[in-house]
């Protein structure tokens with residue numbers, strides 16, 4: 001070989017080593033993260049993680065690396081927490097350190113750190129406290145959230161009756177009714193079920209939730225730096241969320257024009273009043289961006305999660321008709337045929353309560369949780385997580401933790417019942433997550449699930465179109481969310 005050629009090869013080798021070293025340093029910057037599969041520069045652990053089955057891939061890695069390990073989602077390290085003990089140790093025992101919101105690049109483009117769900121630091125604390133207060137006592141008095149749900153459940157039953165026992169596909173009927181509950185809180189009124197704009201919003205929310213769970217979104221979360229400049233399907237979420245933002249912004253304008261500070265009608269009015277009170281404070285978090293984006297967080301999170309759970313729940317009840325029959329029995333004993341179900345009935349209905357818990361456990365709507373990060377340098381289980389390290393609390397692994405659930409993969413309502421048939425709490429029941437970032441709408445969601453399931457089953461029996469044994473409960477899409485399969489059912493009046 002010529003001397004020049006050998007020198008070129010030598011130079012190329014040196015350069016490659018240097019690049020690998022730089023990439024390696026970048027990957028390992030600071031900290032002593034938990035062990036995990038060896039990453040490749042730039043690709044990270046993409047070889048070990050299937051972007052169309054991220055949860056399952058991470059569960060496979062757990063078999064080798066244990067309950068706490070590190071994976072590189074592209075160039076970014078993420079500490080994965082599996083099983084009840086590890087998740088509780090982080091989110092509950094070390095609640096403050098683990099209270100940061102981790103990167104979710106696929107929607108961060110729209111939110112840019114504003115709005116309660118993706119905010120951090122003081123901004124998050126202020127928005128969370130404010131939102132909770134409004135949701136808790138509904139600041140504007142008059143009707144309780146329970147009454148709003150009862151009213152909406154009534155409208156849903158009317159729609160179901162119209163089907164006269166013929167097959168229906170429940171996605172949008174359930175979406176409309178659930179969305180109207182949160183709509184009446186944030187926008188002050190419900191939408192008519194035929195309102196074209198409302199239907200479009202629901203379609204967009206449903207689609208965004210599905211898009212967030214596609215391999216495209218997972219890839220975008222890893223390589224947003226590059227992908228944001230490329231055309232393609234991964235941009236769909238961005239445009240959907242922008243349109244939703246525009247809708248909320250137009251509702252804010254409408255409220256502003258008719259605001260009466262003495263009589264706030266909804267969440268937006270309460271926020272606007274706060275904005276006026278704080279108008280001379282240049283550092284206030286009560287600004288238009290936080291108003292629009294927090295309202296959107298509540299509207300979005302309050303719609304798709306509850307309606308997906310109801311949709312999945314009805315499917316499970318059709319697969320297990322003996323469970324449905326027992327709920328009918330309990331409803332007949334405690335509520336009867338005519339009285340509208342109320343939240344007070346829940347303590348008298350342990351079986352129904354246990355079934356709803358089991359539905360939430362098994363359907364596992366947000367299997368990898370919403371990413372967190374550590375807000376300061378943190379020592380955890382002998383490792384060192386530098387400030388800002390991303391963390392995935394694998395809620396799905398807690399909900400199926402064999403130490404806490406006798407038959408983790410089976411629909412078994414007895415997981416939540418003691419020998420006497422009384423309701424039994426289980427500390428690994430965490431569909432709403434836990435710690436400081438626990439779902440802000442938990443009590444509202446629990447109220448909705450109880451009132452909707454009991455109202456539907458008080459009035460109807462569920463009939464599948466295929467034999468129960470053939471009902472497939474595999475999610476349609478599994479990624480950020482577990483999206484229930486599409487199905488039809490008949491609702492037969494009781």
Ligand code: HEM
Pocket residue numbers: 101116117118128182297298299301302303305306309365366369370371395431432433434436437438439440441442444445
């Ligand atoms: C079955 C229904 C629901 C489930 C399973 C669910 C689940 C979750 C989960 C897993 C989180 C992430 C918590 C974390 O970061 O660790 C969350 C956050 C959140 N949820 Fe829900 N949710 C439900 C219903 C609702 C409803 C009805 C609302 C609105 C009223 C809502 C509003 C929110 C908000 C605003 C956050 C962000 C909280 C924060 O970052 O501080 N959710 N939810």
